[in-house]
Amino acid sequence: xxxxxxxxxxxxxxxxxxxxxxxxxxxxxxxxxxxxxxxxxxxxxxxxxxxxxxxxxxxxxxxxxxxxxxxxxxxxxxxxxxxxxxxxxxxxxxxxxxxxxxxxxxxxxxxxxxxxxxxxxxxxxxxxxxxxxxxxxxxxxxxxxxxxxxxxxxxxxxxxxxxxxxxxxxxxxxxx
Amino acid sequence: xxxxxxxxxxxxxxxxxxxxxxxxxxxxxxxxxxxxxxxxxxxxxxxxxxxxxxxxxxxxxxxxxxxxxxxxxxxxxxxxxxxxxxxxxxxxxxxxxxxxxxxxxxxxxxxxxxxxxxxxxxxxxxxxxxxxxxxxxxxxxxxxxxxxxxxxxxxxxxxxxxxxxxxxxxxxxxxxxxxxxxxxxxxxxxxxxxxxxxxxxxxxxxxxxxxxxxxxxxxxxxxxxxxxxxxx
Numbered sequence: 001x002x003x004x005x006x007x008x009x010x011x012x013x014x015x016x017x018x019x020x021x022x023x024x025x026x027x028x029x030x031x032x033x034x035x036x037x038x039x040x041x042x043x044x045x046x047x048x049x050x051x052x053x054x055x056x057x058x059x060x061x062x063x064x065x066x067x068x069x070x071x072x073x074x075x076x077x078x079x080x081x082x083x084x085x086x087x088x089x090x091x092x093x094x095x096x097x098x099x100x101x102x103x104x105x106x107x108x109x110x111x112x113x114x115x116x117x118x119x120x121x122x123x124x125x126x127x128x129x130x131x132x133x134x135x136x137x138x139x140x141x142x143x144x145x146x147x148x149x150x151x152x153x154x155x156x157x158x159x160x161x162x163x164x165x166x167x168x169x170x171x172x173x174x175x176x
Numbered sequence: 177x178x179x180x181x182x183x184x185x186x187x188x189x190x191x192x193x194x195x196x197x198x199x200x201x202x203x204x205x206x207x208x209x210x211x212x213x214x215x216x217x218x219x220x221x222x223x224x225x226x227x228x229x230x231x232x233x234x235x236x237x238x239x240x241x242x243x244x245x246x247x248x249x250x251x252x253x254x255x256x257x258x259x260x261x262x263x264x265x266x267x268x269x270x271x272x273x274x275x276x277x278x279x280x281x282x283x284x285x286x287x288x289x290x291x292x293x294x295x296x297x298x299x300x301x302x303x304x305x306x307x308x309x310x311x312x313x314x315x316x317x318x319x320x321x322x323x324x325x326x327x328x329x330x331x332x333x334x335x336x337x338x339x340x341x342x343x344x345x346x347x348x349x350x351x352x353x354x355x356x357x358x359x360x361x362x363x364x365x366x367x368x369x370x371x372x373x374x375x376x377x378x379x380x381x382x383x384x385x386x387x388x389x390x391x392x393x394x395x396x397x398x399x400x401x402x403x404x405x406x407x408x
Contacts (some may be wrong), residue, residue, distance in 0.1 A: 126384035134360065155380045
């Protein structure tokens with residue numbers, strides 16, 4: 001979903017060939033995970049079908065035909081509406097992390113063993129992202145920051161859960 | 177003793193304050209040249225552990241070895257000398273003298289080590305450009321921003337080229353951006369000097385600058401089994 005808006009956004013600035021669009025997308029967003037050509041062209045044909053982009057020109061020299069894509073009025077209106085709409089928040093009440101903690105308690109295992117391993121894996125990922133950020137340009141480093149702050153939120157949840165484990169064990173055992 | 181790969185080793189450290197136990201059998205090894213983060217919740221004993229391995233506190237029992245020497249049994253005079261010559265310290269607050277200028281503060285450890293002023297001040301001044309605070313040599317540290325003052329504290333800790341830099345919540349009073357800048361400088365300066373770093377923090381974003389982390393819980397050190405690639 002957001003890849004199609006990201007492509008529309010690039011076309012919102014100026015018309016582009018599919019090949020250039022892919023490279024522009026990768027340089028803006030995809031250094032760790034680039035957008036495959038297949039996905040670029042399938043997204044473009046969906047946008048064409050929905051009349052959000054049009055083909056402004058075609059060009060053929062030696063290889064296959066090259067199409068110059070441009071955003072339509074409908075596409076721009078859709079893009080602007082998307083841009084102005086806040087994202088829905090994820091319903092995080094039943095995260096897999098929480099289910100693992102509760103399952104550990106149900107099976108009389110020590111939840112801290114799981115939480116410590118999860119914490120180490122989170123910090124390892126943070127370390128990779130911190131290293132990436134130190135070597136990157138600003139756009140890439142801001143994306144790494146976004147991921148780092150989300151990992152931090154998980155880690156803070158793990159800390160508070162560790163501090164409340166005895167209470168949680170009691171509650172679960174009383175309910176059964 | 178001991179393993180040559182380790183610059184610091186602590187075994188079975190116990191330390192209480194009155195009836196309150198802070199360390200209850202803590203073990204720790206610090207590899208030469210690494211940046212190690214010691215993490216843990218408030219009151220877990222992580223700062224007490226740092227103070228014991230840095231020769232500031234004497235543990236009630238257990239051993240602390242630094243570079244082939246047992247330091248927990250040294251008398252106060254020898255430990256003080258060791259702290260001045262082989263160790264550098266950065267804390268959250270309080271190690272700078274606010275009435276002195278930034279360059280006075282940085283030169284101070286050298287003067288304590290009896291380096292002549294004519295040698296100490298040029299050495300101190302090198303740090304201003306390196307830490308992005310050129311032009312602030314004559315500013316009193318009490319008049320600097322938190323981030324600038326922490327850079328001065330970092331220079332003060334590293335100016336005597338310590339083998340180990342101990343940092344206890346070095347960015348604890350700074351906002352996210354200033355913390356990041358101080359950590360960048362801390363890591364690159366420590367690497368340039370070949371110093372080992374022991375970093376106490378409760379903040380995982382700060383710990384992520386380290387090569388490795390350990391957790392302190394209830395006065396003991398735990399290291400989790402790591403499965404790489406689990407978080408994407």
